Amino acid sequence: MAYKKTICATLIASASAATTVYLLNDKRRNELKTKSKDIYQKVCSLVGKEKKNSRQLRMGHPDPYDIEDQKMVDEGALYSVKHYNQTK
Numbered sequence: 001m002a003y004k005k006t007i008c009a010t011l012i013a014s015a016s017a018a019t020t021v022y023l024l025n026d027k028r029r030n031e032l033k034t035k036s037k038d039i040y041q042k043v044c045s046l047v048g049k050e051k052k053n054s055r056q057l058r059m060g061h062p063d064p065y066d067i068e069d070q071k072m073v074d075e076g077a078l079y080s081v082k083h084y085n086q087t088k
Contacts, residue, residue: 023029 023032
C-alpha cells in the first residue's frame with residue numbers, strides 16, 4: 001500500500017519537474033500562454049452561446065413544472081403590485 005503512494009508521489013514530482021524544465025524557455029512559455037488564452041476564450045464563448053440559446057428557447061414558453069421559474073415570475077408580479085400600491 002505504501003509503495004502506491006511512493007509511486008504516485010514520484011510521478012507527480014517528475015511531471016512537475018518536466019513542466020518546470022519545459023517552461024524555462026521564454027518562447028515556449030509565451031506559446032503556452034497564448035494557447036491557454038485562446039482555449040479559454042473558445043470555451044467561454046461556447047458556454048455563453050449555450051446559455052443564451054437555452055434562455056431564448058424558454059422565453060415565452062414557461063414550463064409548468066419548473067417551480068423555480070414560477071417563483072421568479074411570482075416575485076416579479078408582486079414587485080409591480082407593491083410599486084403600484086406605494087405610488088397610490
